Amino acid sequence: MTTAESSRTLAHPERDRIRLEEVLHALADPMRLRVVCALDAGDTEQSCTELQLPVTKSTSTHHFRVLRESGVIRQTYRGTAKLNALRREDLDLLFPGLLDSVLAGAARQGDGG
Amino acid sequence: MTTAESSRTLAHPERDRIRLEEVLHALADPMRLRVVCALDAGDTEQSCTELQLPVTKSTSTHHFRVLRESGVIRQTYRGTAKLNALRREDLDLLFPGLLDSVLAGAARQGDGG
DNA sequence: GGCGTACTACGAAGACTATCGTACTGGCAT
DNA sequence: ATGCCAGTACGATAGTCTTCGTAGTACGCC
Numbered sequence: 001m002t003t004a005e006s007s008r009t010l011a012h013p014e015r016d017r018i019r020l021e022e023v024l025h026a027l028a029d030p031m032r033l034r035v036v037c038a039l040d041a042g043d044t045e046q047s048c049t050e051l052q053l054p055v056t057k058s059t060s061t062h063h064f065r066v067l068r069e070s071g072v073i074r075q076t077y078r079g080t081a082k083l084n085a086l087r088r089e090d091l092d093l094l095f096p097g098l099l100d101s102v103l104a105g106a107a108r109q110g111d112g113g
Numbered sequence: 114m115t116t117a118e119s120s121r122t123l124a125h126p127e128r129d130r131i132r133l134e135e136v137l138h139a140l141a142d143p144m145r146l147r148v149v150c151a152l153d154a155g156d157t158e159q160s161c162t163e164l165q166l167p168v169t170k171s172t173s174t175h176h177f178r179v180l181r182e183s184g185v186i187r188q189t190y191r192g193t194a195k196l197n198a199l200r201r202e203d204l205d206l207l208f209p210g211l212l213d214s215v216l217a218g219a220a221r222q223g224d225g226g
Numbered sequence: 227g228g229c230g231t232a233c234t235a236c237g238a239a240g241a242c243t244a245t246c247g248t249a250c251t252g253g254c255a256t
Numbered sequence: 257a258t259g260c261c262a263g264t265a266c267g268a269t270a271g272t273c274t275t276c277g278t279a280g281t282a283c284g285c286c
Binding site: 019020021022024025027028029030033094095096097098100101102104105106108109111 | 132133134135137138140141142143146207208209210211213214215217218219221222224
């Protein structure tokens, strides 16, 4: 059966309010960079547990929150799960080439996961 | 008279040892982002005082050190002054497009100084 | 040599960060 | 209803970061 989207909503910054410094800070953490790479590599939205971070659940929650509040990812509830997606369109519009160069650099370094 | 380069040397990371996370972290600070923008805008190498940061000298030293140790800038002594230059060639080779997108994003936001 | 300038070193205060554990909530399935 | 699963909230802790002030070093100039 198709699980409907929950009524719970999460605060996301508008595109205009996404700040470069916050995006860079969000991407500067190895754990979060890993998440971003995984989200880019996967073809569909991925839940938090699906990403298999080597930290506890609460730490995981913290990192996803930082990514969401900085405008890097968009999170939506579906049932008990929370799906994560890169805000690629917004980021590409605001900072053309940034995400691609970061992803390429991470892959080059072997941060892909 | 032409002031010769000092014998004092400063530790810079080799190109291969420049880490993406450290570069992103270095660029994520507003003060350092401002320095990077100013270095990009100026046509010649600029000394620390020339950049007129709104912080004390010791804080300024700290930020320049972070930028140097992360591989973002190259510093050379000349007399009592220390000249700063972007390591554009190294960065462009390692992370193509990263510096340009960050500089463009900063200019867009008005972080130029 | 003596002075001024440019930057550094060191220590300290305050804020922030990453991480964890425990207790909790919301939703699905039985 | 009961239980389970995914994620949250809160508090604690240990580490890092930004900032400052003061004292010190290196260099050029008089």
